[in-house]
Amino acid sequence: MISALGRHEVSRFVLVRLTTDTGLVGVGEATATPRWSGETVWGAQAVIQNLFAPLLKGCDLADLASIRERMDLAAIDNWFAKSAIEMACWDVLGQNAGLPVFELLGGAVRPLTIRNRFSLGAYAPAVAAERAAQRVASGFTTIKVKVGTGPQLDIERVHAVREAIGPDIHLTIDANGGWNDEQARYCLERIQDCNVELVEQPLPRGDYTHLKKLRQDLGIKVLADESCFDEIHLRELIAHDCCDAVTLYPGKQGGIAQACRMAAIAGEAGIPCTIGSNLEWDIGAAAMMQFIVSTPNVQIESIPGDCLGPSYHEFSIVKNPLKIEGPFTSLSTQPGLGVTPDWDLIEQHRIQ
Numbered sequence: 021m022i023s024a025l026g027r028h029e030v031s032r033f034v035l036v037r038l039t040t041d042t043g044l045v046g047v048g049e050a051t052a053t054p055r056w057s058g059e060t061v062w063g064a065q066a067v068i069q070n071l072f073a074p075l076l077k078g079c080d081l082a083d084l085a086s087i088r089e090r091m092d093l094a095a096i097d098n099w100f101a102k103s104a105i106e107m108a109c110w111d112v113l114g115q116n117a118g119l120p121v122f123e124l125l126g127g128a129v130r131p132l133t134i135r136n137r138f139s140l141g142a143y144a145p146a147v148a149a150e151r152a153a154q155r156v157a158s159g160f161t162t163i164k165v166k167v168g169t170g171p172q173l174d175i176e177r178v179h180a181v182r183e184a185i186g187p188d189i190h191l192t193i194d195a196n197g198g199w200n201d202e203q204a205r206y207c208l209e210r211i212q213d214c215n216v217e218l219v220e221q222p223l224p225r226g227d228y229t230h231l232k233k234l235r236q237d238l239g240i241k242v243l244a245d246e247s248c249f250d251e252i253h254l255r256e257l258i259a260h261d262c263c264d265a266v267t268l269y270p271g272k273q274g275g276i277a278q279a280c281r282m283a284a285i286a287g288e289a290g291i292p293c294t295i296g297s298n299l300e301w302d303i304g305a306a307a308m309m310q311f312i313v314s315t316p317n318v319q320i321e322s323i324p325g326d327c328l329g330p331s332y333h334e335f336s337i338v339k340n341p342l343k344i345e346g347p348f349t350s351l352s353t354q355p356g357l358g359v360t361p362d363w364d365l366i367e368q369h370r371i372q
């Protein structure tokens with residue numbers, strides 16, 4: 021993946037294995053992407069082992085609110101590390117009940133097979149155009165183009181992709197906060213003829229003032245991603261009338277429960293949510309799917325997200341991966357998160 025944040029070529033993860041006194045084993049994943057969330061595998065491992073794990077010994081896993089509170093008191097932020105723990109708790113709770121996590125979250129509100137958009141890296145315009153056309157041929161109906169890597173190339177890339185995919189395919193862009201206000205205006209004015217439906221994170225995270233004005237002045241539809249990690253961020257986005265939609269996902273929000281809660285808060289304000297991706301692996305992607313299928317305000321039918329992380333990786337770390345075919349990802353009805361780690365394989369790939 022190439023974006024405003026640079027090239028992502030190697031993924032590193034922290035996997036949490038949580039064992040209970042009843043002999044169940046839950047698993048969680050911290051998807052550590054330093055450029056994006058600030059978390060590293062080394063930091064996440066340290067905070068989990070030294071701060072979070074000791075707090076959880078002897079805890080009732082069903083009391084997720086108290087587990088979250090303990091972790092928040094021990095360390096601010098560290099969203100993906102917290103979510104790895106919480107994910108493992110959900111996995112155990114599901115296995116204990118003999119139910120998939122989505123049933124514990126209130127049941128499926130949409131089919132277990134979802135349609136994704138394709139997130140296209142910030143390649144040279146000709147390459148981007150070619151790859152976009154290939155994805156459309158394989159069934160994708162929404163293409164998201166990464167921008168924020170330089171105004172001229174951004175403008176050329178978006179034009180090239182629109183030309184390659186034709187007028188009927190949905191097109192969105194994601195700057196990953198890589199533009200400043202001036203660059204955003206410059207680029208957005210020059211791609212007005214490309215029918216870009218959503219502009220994701222055009223400005224750096226936290227810049228609510230400029231985001232509000234940009235949205236108003238240009239009449240664009242804004243999808244907030246990096247601007248929305250915690251509940252305060254979400255409330256600020258709503259209060260400032262900054263966005264038309266928000267991406268939520270278990271990792272960024274510090275857990276499935278918090279992602280559900282924030283989806284409900286956004287819903288009360290009339291803001292639809294979708295899901296974003298940090299190139300999760302099998303376990304993180306399974307948690308995403310559990311959240312998607314059970315959360316009404318994750319409106320992927322009208323604003324497709326992407327839950328394709330495992331397909332970016334060379335091999336699978338679980339024995340029963342999510343089924344990913346073209347634009348579709350399918351979740352099974354197996355208990356817990358629904359994926360069974362291959363611990364031998366994981367051990368072989370441990371970072372020394």
Ligand SMILES: [Mg+2]
Pocket residue numbers: 194196220221245246296
């Ligand atoms: Mg994004």
